[in-house]
Amino acid sequence: MMVRGQWAQDLAPGVHHWFLHFLDLQMRREEYSTIFNVETSQQAFEDEIEAAGVGVMPEKPEADAVLYDDMVQGGTKRYLHLSYAIGSRASWELIEDDQYGLIKQVPKAHVRSAQFAREIVSANVLNLGFSTILTIDGVSLFNTQHPLLGGAAATNTAPGVANVIFASGTYPNRPSPDVDLSFTGVQLMINQFERMPDSQGLPVRVKPTTILIPPELKFIAREILGSPGKPYTADNELNALLGEDLKFQVVHYFTSQSAWYAVADKEYHQLKFFERHPIDSDYDDDFDTRSTKIITFQRFSAGATSWIGTWGSNGP
Amino acid sequence: MAITAVPIIPVKSLSGNQFAARRIIEDATQTFKSGTPVAMAAADGGVIAWAGATVSGAVGSVVGISYEAASNLASTGLGAPSPNSPVTGLGAALTFGSVQNEASAKNIPHGAPINDGRVGLFIAAFADTVFSATLGTTGNPTNWSDALLSTNPLAGLTIDTGGNFWYVDLGKTNLVRIVGRDLRDPVGTGNRVLFQFIGTAVQQL
Numbered sequence: 001m002m003v004r005g006q007w008a009q010d011l012a013p014g015v016h017h018w019f020l021h022f023l024d025l026q027m028r029r030e031e032y033s034t035i036f037n038v039e040t041s042q043q044a045f046e047d048e049i050e051a052a053g054v055g056v057m058p059e060k061p062e063a064d065a066v067l068y069d070d071m072v073q074g075g076t077k078r079y080l081h082l083s084y085a086i087g088s089r090a091s092w093e094l095i096e097d098d099q100y101g102l103i104k105q106v107p108k109a110h111v112r113s114a115q116f117a118r119e120i121v122s123a124n125v126l127n128l129g130f131s132t133i134l135t136i137d138g139v140s141l142f143n144t145q146h147p148l149l150g151g152a153a154a155t156n157t158a159p160g161v162a163n164v165i166f167a168s169g170t171y172p173n174r175p176s177p178d179v180d181l182s183f184t185g186v187q188l189m190i191n192q193f194e195r196m197p198d199s200q201g202l203p204v205r206v207k208p209t210t211i212l213i214p215p216e217l218k219f220i221a222r223e224i225l226g227s228p229g230k231p232y233t234a235d236n237e238l239n240a241l242l243g244e245d246l247k248f249q250v251v252h253y254f255t256s257q258s259a260w261y262a263v264a265d266k267e268y269h270q271l272k273f274f275e276r277h278p279i280d281s282d283y284d285d286d287f288d289t290r291s292t293k294i295i296t297f298q299r300f301s302a303g304a305t306s307w308i309g310t311w312g313s314n315g316p
Numbered sequence: 317m318a319i320t321a322v323p324i325i326p327v328k329s330l331s332g333n334q335f336a337a338r339r340i341i342e343d344a345t346q347t348f349k350s351g352t353p354v355a356m357a358a359a360d361g362g363v364i365a366w367a368g369a370t371v372s373g374a375v376g377s378v379v380g381i382s383y384e385a386a387s388n389l390a391s392t393g394l395g396a397p398s399p400n401s402p403v404t405g406l407g408a409a410l411t412f413g414s415v416q417n418e419a420s421a422k423n424i425p426h427g428a429p430i431n432d433g434r435v436g437l438f439i440a441a442f443a444d445t446v447f448s449a450t451l452g453t454t455g456n457p458t459n460w461s462d463a464l465l466s467t468n469p470l471a472g473l474t475i476d477t478g479g480n481f482w483y484v485d486l487g488k489t490n491l492v493r494i495v496g497r498d499l500r501d502p503v504g505t506g507n508r509v510l511f512q513f514i515g516t517a518v519q520q521l
Contacts, residue, residue, distance in 0.1 A: 148417060
């Protein structure tokens with residue numbers, strides 16, 4: 001509850017400038033929407049179900065009957081929208097005596113808070129992607145063994161994955177052990193992307209385009225991706241990563257200083273953000289006290305339907 | 317005649333405000349119904365069915381009346397969001413069948429009830445809330461008497477003979493205070509009464 005005793009400086013004119021952090025300091029440009037596919041929802045939740053196609057088309061020997069194969073229905077990923085809200089109260093006397101219109105700015109402070117909430121919740125899909133954020137296959141978003149619907153037949157079908165996978169019937173989007181952001185680490189990531197199959201083992205077109213990093217890795221990312229020669233050697237070799245056309249993006253809501261991630265362009269991955277109710281403010285007066293309550297709220301969900309098109313390493 | 321109790325529900329608040337409610341992580345393997353007294357597990361803070369004995373106000377005492385049924389979770393708080401995270405579990409407690417080659421993947425029936433690992437309860441310790449429940453005396457139905465308020469306002473809660481819901485038991489004096497008759501019921505058997513929890517008998521939330 002904000003009352004005049006706490007805001008004594010607001011009661012008399014003469015202050016040249018109130019340095020309001022939520023107005024005078026710019027918030028960072030929106031980051032979650034550059035990573036996640038943003039969609040709207042009109043329901044309590046959104047369910048997504050995956051399905052695999054069929055395996056490789058085999059030869060049909062002359063006069064022999066065709067082989068039949070079935071599409072495979074996979075599991076369900078549910079996006080359950082949560083509500084986020086914050087409120088502030090101010091006494092009627094404070095509002096009436098407010099010489100600078102500060103209390104009227106409360107909703108703007110709330111909006112700053114709301115924007116941060118959607119940034120951090122979205123970033124936590126990646127931050128927690130090594131443990132508690134699950135994809136449609138029931139394992140963590142970044143995993144060394146994502147099970148494929150086609151099972152061992154899928155990895156038998158997928159060309160050249162023998163040296164990439166850690167177990168038959170699975171495919172990784174995480175190194176084992178985890179590696180730091182480095183020249184060889186990026187190469188490893190690219191190799192896992194290049195061999196990425198669908199659930200029946202058929203290669204899919206997913207190209208990593210963006211490396212997502214915490215601010216602490218900005219300099220090394222610039223060296224690795226921007227150096228004309230192979231970084232950290234004196235052999236004058238070309239920097240082979242230049243041809244990959246990779247860019248990096250600093251995400252200021254990552255909690256680890258060493259974890260790094262890579263994603264394909266948005267149409268090639270299934271990281272999703274559902275907007276159920278946009279940021280909205282409301283207020284009401286308490287009849288007895290005449291104090292004002294201001295609340296700001298929103299509903300959304302974020303998550304990953306599939307791991308395909310994403311990759312992560314939890315540092316060393 | 318045995319008592320067939322009905323779910324306990326809050327029916328009014330003294331202030332006129334909304335009934336005080338919370339959603340808290342549900343303990344593992346709970347199957348309690350909506351409208352039953354619940355407590356918190358000492359080990360992990362998960363909501364459990366009240367065992368019917370502890371009325372000291374310590375852990376194990378009633379913390380509230382559930383307003384949704386338990387979901388029989390495999391572990392405490394399964395799928396509940398971490399601070400600033402989305403729901404970490406399935407978003408539903410109901411699944412069917414299995415998914416080929418993906419042992420941990422789940423099929424959620426379309427339209428299955430949502431679940432975030434938490435369960436809702438109306439807070440017992442909030443003196444503002446008045447609840448309604450069936451009246452009985454040690455297993456026997458009891459009719460409302462106007463004299464109750466003056467002679468025997470203290471009571472307890474006992475689960476009915478079918479093991480379903482709890483009734484206000486005049487055979488006990490340790491948990492609730494009867495504050496009136498539920499005027500929705502006609503005079504006769506099956507009377508419901510209004511009650512509030514005794515503050516020292518329930519766990520504070």
